[in-house]
Amino acid sequence: MNSRDEEFREFMRNRASPLHQSAYLLCGDWHLADDLVQDTLVKAYQHWNRVRQADSPDAYVRRILLNEVHGRWRRRERVVPVARFPEGREPVAPDATDELVRRAGLLQALLALPLRQRATVVLRYLEGMSERETATVLGCSEGTVKSQSARALGTLRNFLDRTESAV
Amino acid sequence: MKSPMESRLGDDLRQLASGQPFTPDLAEIKARARQRQHRSIVGKVSAGAGVGAVAAGVAVALVATSSPQAVTPAASAAKAPAAGAKASVVTSKLMSLAAYIKASSGSLPGNASLVIRTQDDPHIPPQVSYNLYADGGAFYGGGNKSSLMQAVARHQNMADGIDAREVAAARYAVSGDLSTAVKQMINASPNDLGLGLSAAAREKIWKKAMAQVAPIYQEKGIKEPSGPPTGQQLRGFVDNYLWNNSVDALSAGAGNPAVREGVLRLLSTISGVNVANSTTGGEPTLTLTAGSAVFGTGSKQVLTINAQTGMPVKSVMYIQGLGPSTDIYQVSRVTMADITAGKF
Numbered sequence: 001m002n003s004r005d006e007e008f009r010e011f012m013r014n015r016a017s018p019l020h021q022s023a024y025l026l027c028g029d030w031h032l033a034d035d036l037v038q039d040t041l042v043k044a045y046q047h048w049n050r051v052r053q054a055d056s057p058d059a060y061v062r063r064i065l066l067n068e069v070h071g072r073w074r075r076r077e078r079v080v081p082v083a084r085f086p087e088g089r090e091p092v093a094p095d096a097t098d099e100l101v102r103r104a105g106l107l108q109a110l111l112a113l114p115l116r117q118r119a120t121v122v123l124r125y126l127e128g129m130s131e132r133e134t135a136t137v138l139g140c141s142e143g144t145v146k147s148q149s150a151r152a153l154g155t156l157r158n159f160l161d162r163t164e165s166a167v
Numbered sequence: 168m169k170s171p172m173e174s175r176l177g178d179d180l181r182q183l184a185s186g187q188p189f190t191p192d193l194a195e196i197k198a199r200a201r202q203r204q205h206r207s208i209v210g211k212v213s214a215g216a217g218v219g220a221v222a223a224g225v226a227v228a229l230v231a232t233s234s235p236q237a238v239t240p241a242a243s244a245a246k247a248p249a250a251g252a253k254a255s256v257v258t259s260k261l262m263s264l265a266a267y268i269k270a271s272s273g274s275l276p277g278n279a280s281l282v283i284r285t286q287d288d289p290h291i292p293p294q295v296s297y298n299l300y301a302d303g304g305a306f307y308g309g310g311n312k313s314s315l316m317q318a319v320a321r322h323q324n325m326a327d328g329i330d331a332r333e334v335a336a337a338r339y340a341v342s343g344d345l346s347t348a349v350k351q352m353i354n355a356s357p358n359d360l361g362l363g364l365s366a367a368a369r370e371k372i373w374k375k376a377m378a379q380v381a382p383i384y385q386e387k388g389i390k391e392p393s394g395p396p397t398g399q400q401l402r403g404f405v406d407n408y409l410w411n412n413s414v415d416a417l418s419a420g421a422g423n424p425a426v427r428e429g430v431l432r433l434l435s436t437i438s439g440v441n442v443a444n445s446t447t448g449g450e451p452t453l454t455l456t457a458g459s460a461v462f463g464t465g466s467k468q469v470l471t472i473n474a475q476t477g478m479p480v481k482s483v484m485y486i487q488g489l490g491p492s493t494d495i496y497q498v499s500r501v502t503m504a505d506i507t508a509g510k511f
Contacts, residue, residue: 004325009193016191021184030187038199041191046200049325050286053296053310107183125173126180153172160172160179 007052008045015058016041018127019065025122026069028111040065059137062127066119066137106159117152124149260442260453265431268424268477269341277500278302280422281511285495299506300419304331312509319506329356333416337429345432352416352433353408360404369395406437406461414470417479421498427477437461447471447480 019040023033044051044061054060110118116138123134124145131145138145169177279301286296297315299307306326309315318325332355340348350362359376361369373395381391396404413433420426434440439460445452451474458467471481482494501511 003323004327005193005197012191012193016189020187020189021181024184024187025180033187034189037189038191038196041196042199045196049298049308050296053308053314055310103179103183106179110180121176122180125177126184128177153176156176157172160175 004048008048011044011057011061012041015061019061022062022122022126023065023069025107025110025126026066026115026118028107036065036068039068043068056133056136059133062123062137063139066115069119070115102159106156109156109159113152113155117148117155120145120148121152121156261431261435261455264453264474264477265428265435267475268428268431271424271475275423275500277422277502277505279501279503279506280420281499281501281506282418282421283497284418285497287493287495298418299501300330300334300422301503302423304328306330306419307506312511316506316509319503330415330419332356333412334420334423334426337413337416337420337426337433338423340429340432341425345436348429348433349405349409349436352412353405355412355416356408358408360401360408362405403460403463406439406457409433410437410440410457410461410468414468414479414482417470417472417477418496421479421496422500424476431477444474445471450480451475452480 016037020033020037023036023040024030027033027036040061043064051057051060110121113121119138120134123129123137124131129137131142131149134145135142279299282298282300284296284298295310297309297311299315299319301307304326305324307315307318307323308325309318317323333352336348336352336355339351353360353362359372361372364372377391395401413430416426417430420430434455437457439457441456441458443454443456445454452471453474455470455472456467457470459465462468467485469483469485470479472479478498479496481496484492484494499511505511
């Protein structure tokens with residue numbers, strides 16, 4: 001194995017799993033996430049000289065992943081309805097089932113967000129990136145990241161507040 | 168500082184995304200990356216592949232095989248036929264420049280070519296890369312001077328052999344048989360064409376390749392070809408590989424006049440390349456456009472080279488559905504010792 005392959009293998013070892021998790025939250029389907037990350041890594045390998053020379057190879061590859069998601073999403077024109085808690089139901093003492101239901105609703109609501117907002121949420125709150133890092137990956141300003149985050153949180157609040165208030 | 172709601176969202180997202188192992192396969196990634204290097208292939212094949220083996224073999228029709236005479240580009244342009252096939256015009260411009268390079272080139276200084284490439288892609292921030300191609304075949308890369316020096320000092324040779332084979336094919340094209348050079352250039356990178364092999368061997372290679380790319384066909388909703396390409400379709404494949412590998416060689420061997428001369432001779436054999444006079448930054452240039460005949464519908468590459476030296480100046484790649492990606496080249500000859508010492 002040459003040094004290029006060794007470097008790439010090391011990169012995959014560290015980054016494939018986080019990329020896979022991000023891909024799942026961006027598309028909502030584990031099998032599709034497999035394909036998206038595989039395609040992303042193919043492109044990263046193909047352009048590895050450029051990727052490794054980038055200021056942040058990780059950000060570069062995340063950007064490739066987002067482009068992949070964007071392309072697939074556009075082709076599938078998938079519409080995911082926003083889940084809602086049944087009207088009038090107030091979970092007083094949430095058990096494990098309640099938590100599963102709440103998280104399932106959260107996932108549906110996340111998938112219903114516009115891709116840019118969804119990507120902002122995944123980068124900021126799953127990956128733990130700063131606003132500046134998120135802006136770099138998304139190719140936008142920090143102000144845009146702030147506004148996209150605020151809008152997304154406004155939409156998702158329903159799946160975070162209601163149980164929180166009941167605990 | 169994150170709010171409690173943001174912290175909770177992070178916890179929820181991690182919980183939702185946990186528990187599914189994922190182990191990518193490097194061998195498969197490498198195989199598909201090679202396929203993507205010639206990304207127009209699926210599109211081309213979808214137009215309707217020929218049935219049957221590649222029994223007809225590969226008839227690489229060469230536009231020009233005669234030895235060029237040393238003339239200036241300007242003089243050759245004047246001698247170009249006023250009418251006739253486009254390929255003849257292409258041949259005239261590129262072959263006369265190749266001849267001019269041969270006539271004007273002297274001894275080669277240094278022992279490596281430094282290619283500083285600035286990439287402007289709408290999907291990523293502008294990138295500058297320092298690419299050092301040693302005459303011995305080693306390749307070192309860095310994002311700036313210091314990282315290139317570090318790569319050389321640590322002997323981080325990134326060469327995978329493809330660049331060296333492409334450069335060798337270009338050099339062979341200078342004085343060797345051009346038809347052989349074409350095959351050598353195409354076979355410098357892994358491919359499924361099996362040029363120069365028996366019909367049975369080509370069939371075997373093709374079937375193996377089809378098994379690997381079957382998911383791509385399915386994903387794109389394209390019917391898989393029932394057999395290897397033949398005739399005009401095969402010509403398209405040959406031109407695609409020849410263009411891509413020759414342009415790679417022009418980058419890797421940009422500091423070497425013999426490589427540039429050989430690349431121009433090779434490119435002159437592709438009838439789907441348009442060549443036009445142009446001016447870039449006040450300097451006379453030639454603009455080579457490889458369009459749909461080489462890349463398939465909706466994609467093209469426009470390569471600008473210096474009209475006196477053949478040095479690459481700029482490349483703009485247009486892929487259907489994406490914005491143009493531009494590479495600007497700065498080429499110089501250097502010594503490895505100077506690179507190590509930071510004198511560049």
